[in-house]
Amino acid sequence: MTIGIDSAFDGGNILVRSIDADEVRLTIRRDRGSQFLQWFYFRVDGMRECGCRLVIENAAETTYSRGWESYDVATSADRSRWYRTPSVYDGKTLSWTVRPGIEALWFAYFAPYPLARHNDLVARSVVAPGVSLKRLGSTLDGRPIDCLHVREIDGEIGSGRGAEGHHDTGTGAGSGVREAAGGGRRQIWVIARQHPGEPMAEWWAEGWLERLLDLDDATSRALRRLADVHVVPNMNPDGTFRGHLRTNAGGANLNREWAEPSLERSPEVFHVHRRMAETGVDLALDIHGDEALPYNFIAGTEGVPGWDDARDAELVAFKRTLAALNPDFQTEHGYPRAKPGSANPSYASNHVAATYGCLAMTLEMPFKDTADTPRPTVGWSPERCKRLGRSFVDAVYLALTDRLLPPA
Numbered sequence: 001m002t003i004g005i006d007s008a009f010d011g012g013n014i015l016v017r018s019i020d021a022d023e024v025r026l027t028i029r030r031d032r033g034s035q036f037l038q039w040f041y042f043r044v045d046g047m048r049e050c051g052c053r054l055v056i057e058n059a060a061e062t063t064y065s066r067g068w069e070s071y072d073v074a075t076s077a078d079r080s081r082w083y084r085t086p087s088v089y090d091g092k093t094l095s096w097t098v099r100p101g102i103e104a105l106w107f108a109y110f111a112p113y114p115l116a117r118h119n120d121l122v123a124r125s126v127v128a129p130g131v132s133l134k135r136l137g138s139t140l141d142g143r144p145i146d147c148l149h150v151r152e153i154d155g156e157i158g159s160g161r162g163a164e165g166h167h168d169t170g171t172g173a174g175s176g177v178r179e180a181a182g183g184g185r186r187q188i189w190v191i192a193r194q195h196p197g198e199p200m201a202e203w204w205a206e207g208w209l210e211r212l213l214d215l216d217d218a219t220s221r222a223l224r225r226l227a228d229v230h231v232v233p234n235m236n237p238d239g240t241f242r243g244h245l246r247t248n249a250g251g252a253n254l255n256r257e258w259a260e261p262s263l264e265r266s267p268e269v270f271h272v273h274r275r276m277a278e279t280g281v282d283l284a285l286d287i288h289g290d291e292a293l294p295y296n297f298i299a300g301t302e303g304v305p306g307w308d309d310a311r312d313a314e315l316v317a318f319k320r321t322l323a324a325l326n327p328d329f330q331t332e333h334g335y336p337r338a339k340p341g342s343a344n345p346s347y348a349s350n351h352v353a354a355t356y357g358c359l360a361m362t363l364e365m366p367f368k369d370t371a372d373t374p375r376p377t378v379g380w381s382p383e384r385c386k387r388l389g390r391s392f393v394d395a396v397y398l399a400l401t402d403r404l405l406p407p408a
Contacts, residue, residue: 003052007042010114013243014042017057022050027058031244033251038062038291039197039243041108044098051100054107059094063245067291068094071368072379074108082111084369084379110289110367111382113199113206115143115241118234121206122146128213129153130224137271140249141238145271150212150229186227186282186400191272191348194254195246196239198289200365200385205233205287207386211393223397230279235268255286256344258351269348276352283399284352284360285392294371295333296380296388298322299362301353303338314359317404318395324405326391328373328384334364359399363392 003024007014017025024044030037040056059068068089073096075085085107087096098105126133130153136145180186190208192201209231212220223229234240238249246253252266261269300315301307319331343350353360365388369379378384398404 003044003046003050005042005044007040007243009043010116010241011041011112011243013040023053023055025055025057028056028062029243031239031247031251032242032249034247034253036063036244036246036253038064038067039109039245041106041112041243043104043106045104047098047100047102047105049100051098051102053095053097056094057092059089060092064291067367069292070294072096072376074111074379076106076108076111077102077104079106079112082108082381083377109197110199110380111203113193113202113234113240113382115234115237118146118202118237118240121202121209121233122148125150125209125213129215131213134275136232136275137267139236139238139268141241143237143241145235145237145268146233147272147275148209148231148233150209150224150231152224153215180280180282187279188227188229188396189276189279189281189284189352190229190287191232191235191285192287193233193240194235194268194286194348195288196234196236196242196248197245198365199240200289200367200380200382201287202233203382203385204363204365204389205231207389208392209233209389210386211390217393219394219397223393223400226397226400227282228279230275232272235272255288255348256346258348259346276356281352281356281360282358283396284349284356284358285396286348286352286360286362288362288364289367290364291367293333293364294366294368296329296363296365296370297331297334299335299349299364301338301343301349301360303341303343304350304354305341305343306354306357307340311359313407314399314404315361316407318359318361318399320407321398321404322391322395325394326388328370328388329391330372333371 005016013029015027015029028037028040072084073087074082076082085096125148130151132149134147136147192205254269257266257269261273298319322329323331349360349362366380
């Protein structure tokens with residue numbers, strides 16, 4: 001049986017260099033209009049009799065070649081359950097071996113979150129009580145920029161006055177609740193997957209939404225009494241479909257577009273940017289993945305103008321609380337702390353923190369296994385992403401009610 005390679009599907013990315021009897025040599029395709037490359041996703045069939053060795057020849061040329069160190073390949077036979085196949089990075093190539101007896105396998109840099117699943121997530125969410133769907137605009141390829149607005153539920157949560165455009169005081173949660181910056185209900189924004197080759201971000205968003213929309217969850221109900229929650233589960237659907245690592249259809253890295261977004265280059269940011277200006281922002285989360293570091297961590301906005309000890313204490317308290325809520329989150333490892341005044345305003349979290357004076361954070365999750373809580377069979381997985389997303393419901397609620405753990 002002849003070995004076949006296929007990546008002509010939603011999110012697929014690989015180029016075939018050669019196929020021999022027992023070895024397949026491949027390269028990763030660059031994002032269109034840019035030099036970024038790292039994401040791969042493809043199917044191999046015809047291995048029942050012989051198996052094969054797979055080699056990615058341009059691993060050393062990828063954007064984050066350190067990401068291949070201690071990395072194992074996400075693998076699935078049914079595209080539902082994903083596990084890890086051990087791989088070897090020799091400084092030039094990434095390779096792994098597939099045993100014979102398997103009809104077909106799918107391999108990816110991380111368990112994919114295709115547009116079909118995104119559409120299912122939106123469909124499930126929008127039929128839930130108290131959720132509306134806003135098409136903020138369209139991408140360069142004409143896809144919708146979906147934003148889910150989660151609010152109070154008439155007859156179920158609070159006063160039932162959570163209709164679109166209404167702002168009440170949200171005093172039902174107790175005297176510890178802080179007022180929104182401009183008075184009225186708090187406005188929480190969550191954006192995920194500005195970089196399409198970071199599907200862990202949308203797996204996280206799925207967990208966050210599933211818990212937030214659970215009417216039997218007391219914390220979710222309490223959070224929705226306090227705040228409207230605006231969720232963009234996928235900021236970059238064009239890049240997702242095209243199999244890009246970091247850019248949209250026009251080659252723009254969306255997380256470098258927030259200072260001056262445009263309809264011509266970055267409509268995804270332009271439309272979210274405009275909607276944030278309409279609602280205001282009291283707390284913001286930007287969800288990402290980091291190729292090299294084997295940890296879950298939060299990158300803060302310490303370098304923005306106006307950063308002070310009070311904002312720093314709130315950030316530290318949020319991270320400390322989250323670490324107490326979820327064992328897969330930690331506070332020891334991450335990016336270096338930004339120096340005062342050094343923040344790049346084109347980054348989403350920096351822009352939001354500086355513009356609205358609020359707590360804005362970037363969550364980074366690993367592509368490989370976590371070093372502090374390893375699970376070698378699955379590595380960092382969709383299920384673990386979703387559990388972390390669920391934990392953020394507690395942390396955000398505690399932040400809004402001034403109940404975060406104080407800095408140690």
